[in-house]
Amino acid sequence: MKIAWLGLGNMGSVMAARALAAGHELVLYNRTRKKAEGLLERGARFAETPGGAVTGAELVVTMLADDAALRDVLEAGGALDAMAPDSVHVSMSTISPALAQELAARHAARRVGFVGAPVFGRPDAAAAGKLFVLTGGDPAAVSRAQPLFEALAQKVLSLGPAPEAAHLTKVLGNFMLLSSVKALAEALDVAHSSGLAPQALLEALTGSVFSAPFYAGYGKLLVEQNFDRPAAFTVGLAKKDLDLAVSAARRVDAPLPTAMTVLDKLEELLGAGSAQQDVTAIGRFTKP
Structure with missing residues (x-):
């Protein structure tokens, strides 16, 4: 399949490599x-x-950083005008549901398919073909993209015919992820300050009621307290994603008070010049 791939950041480059290895x-x-x-x-x-x-x-x-970058390649970059009728645009970036809804209508007017297909997973999962792909769009258009999804994902989850539903699910999922990282970081910090080894607490939690791989993976990074490693999910991008979730909530008058606490911490890190650090920097221990 002939694929145009726009965006080669930390995730995009690894995903593109998987697609290329699959013969596309x-x-x-x-x-x-x-x-x-x-x-x-x-x-x-x-x-x-x-x-x-x-x-x-x-x-x-x-697979671009934000709404502005996507608009830029589609409009100023000429991508939307150059898409052939009956081709399919697969939007895998984390963008606002509002933009996804707008783009679905603009693509339909040009007889171009538009599929929302953001992903859950860090670059290591992308490299292993173990992402979770969330899809929203016309079933025929989603089916056209299935060979690509097979190269990238361990599971594809359909959110129905509306592309914005997939993107809403993604930003709400990232809200939950970031809130969980913050909660886990606080628990590990209390353990550290109390003289309980954070690793011991993590093993007790992940060996019982918090057995999801997410807690083990992020918990390991928090326990290591090494925030200068190459970032898989930067503070800057986390702030952008959480802003998208808050914006989506405000559109329907459904508050996300927990998000505001996490946003405060992310803004503190941004003010300290930590935009490119991994998001686990929100869990720096209070005491040395």
Whole structure:
């Protein structure tokens, strides 16, 4: 399948590599060509503009940082105008449900399919093909993207025919993830300050009522207290995602008070210049 891939950040580059290894033909676009070099060595091609990448593609995958970046490649970059009728745009970025709803209508007017397909999982899960893909869109369009999903995901979960439903689920899931990281960090901090080894607490929790792999994975990072490692999910992106969840809640007058506590901590870290640190930096222990 001929796929235009727009966006080669921490997640996008790993996902594109999986698609390429599965035998798909990839034409890449990224603001900086350097991030594409490894994929080019394996047979992908590079386009100098988003519109150039999209021309002739069956699927167009966007994996970009935020709403503004997506609008930029679609509008100023010419990608939307260059999409062929009956092609399908697979929106895998974490974007606002409102933008997904708007784009669904704009694509339909051009006879282009639009599928919301954000993912749950960090880069290591992407590399192993173990992501969870959330889909929203016309069933025929979702079916067109299924070969791609098979290369990327351990499970595909349908949220129905509305692309914005998939993106709403993603931002609410990230709200829950970030809130859980903060709660776990606070518990580990109390243990550390009390003289109980944080690792012992983590093992007790994950060996009983908190056995989900999420707690073990993030708990290990929190216990290590190494916030200078390469970030899989940065403080800056976490703040953006939580803002999207709060915005979605406000649109329907349903408050997210827990989110505000986490936002306060993220804003504190941003003010300290920690935008590129891993989000587990919200769990720095109070005492050395």
